[in-house]
Amino acid sequence: MIEAIPLRSTRGGLQSAGLVALLLVGLALLPRLFAGREASRVGRSAPDFRLPIVANGGEFGGDGASLGLSDVRGRAALLVFWATWCMPCRAEAPVINEVSRRWHDRNVVVLGIDTDEPGQGDPREFAVARGLVYPILRDQSAEASHAYDVEALPTLVVISTLGKIVAIRTGVTGDGEIDRLIRQAL
Amino acid sequence: MIERAARDQAKVVLWTLGLWGSVQLAGLIFARSQSGGLAVAAVIAELGAGYIGIAWSDPLAPIPNWTAIARRAGMGAGLGAAMAALTVVVGLAAHAAIVVAGPTAMATLALGLGLAALGAVRDELLLRGMVLRATRSLPAWGGLLVCGAAAAAARFGLDGAPTLAMAADAARGVAFGALWRRDRGAWMPWGANTAWAWAAGPGSHGGLVDVRFAAEPVADAPTLALLGTAALAASIWALRDHGPKK
DSSP states (O other): OOOOOOOOSHHHHHHHHHHHHHHHHHHHHHHHHTOHHHHHHTTSBOOOOEEEEEEOOGGGTOTTOEEEGGGGTTSEEEEEEEOTTOHHHHHHHHHHHHHHHHHTTTTEEEEEEEOOOTTTOOHHHHHHHHTOOSOEEEOTTOHHHHHTTOOSSSEEEEEOTTSBEEEEEESOOOHHHHHHHHHHHO | OHHHHHHHHHHHHHHHHHHHHHHHHHHHHTTTOHHHHHHHHHHHHHHHHHHTTOOSSOTTSOOOOHHHHHHHHHHHHHHHHHHHHHHHHHHHHTTSEEEEOOOOOHHHHHHHHHHHHHHHHHHIIIIIIHHHHHTTTSOHHHHHHHHHHHHHHHHTTSSSOOHHHHHHHHHHHHHHHHHHHHHTSSHHHHHHHHHHHHIIIIITBTTSOEEEESSOTTOSHHHHHHHHHHHHHHHHHHHHHHOOOO
């Protein structure tokens, strides 16, 4: 497997150290080179949108009312883009629900943004069946999905109290990581 | 001899960086599917590391049977899970965490295990196997330190990764590197990495139990002290009897 090869000369030692340094710098920089569009959006103002509420809209005028990001300015926001057919989204839903319960009274709003196309699934039914407590908005026209350039589900966008994007995560995000990002947003 | 060693080291370093860049590119191309991106990254790591001679088992030893492989991976998994459990215990003892009971989320656990296993293949082959190969001209402890530095470097600058989290990654890098040395292959560190990622991730964040940390989950002072101690203990264990043959 891995056997030691002695490299005793000073020149050889310097060469070896230089190569190790090159390795470490490369390991650190390459992920940034391929970071994708999400990274470039972090720190920018969060685009506004306005969507109809299909479940848990009590705090915002009830189901059927419309809700925009501008309506929750001054609060940290967690946008969760999801769909009823998306298995990772289903797995993540209980985690998001707990996060919503935990942070609700601490100037944080969690908004589930359903991206199902017409006829694909009923987000309201899903929310009721799973006991979700956070507002579910319907993005049938993909207005919000396009504004945030959502390419994968679930996608989680954390927005600060100042309306800046703090982080974007795709795939299932752990509870601890979400808590950390929310603290950053407050 | 020296020139040959230097050429070999340069080749391994460049190959490692090429593979690391390739797995990042795969992540970008498969951005729509985290599991797809991780699967492709694991395949790239396996093929690329295999090409340069990084093996899951010592090629100079007899070919292990599946029982031996399961024992090595299982031992690593036990160590990784124990480490995650100790992290929670230390957090609870230091009043830095609380445990909230909740329903077991089987889907989260199953998905999390698959992702942890794929991520561990990528990280163990590229960040430990290749790094140890690139540093075999150094003393064994030097290679382990570079493993730690490589793990921290891989996290550097990623979406506001905090310094303490990088320190925690470095400690784990040293510990998993030590398991590579002890195992003379990838099975034990792969098991440990998978178990750690699974237990510290979905397992303790709503899958089995919901552990809520007051601060950064794996980067508060008691946890860092624990990880540092574990890295030191693993290094001593790995190097005491199983140091590199001169």
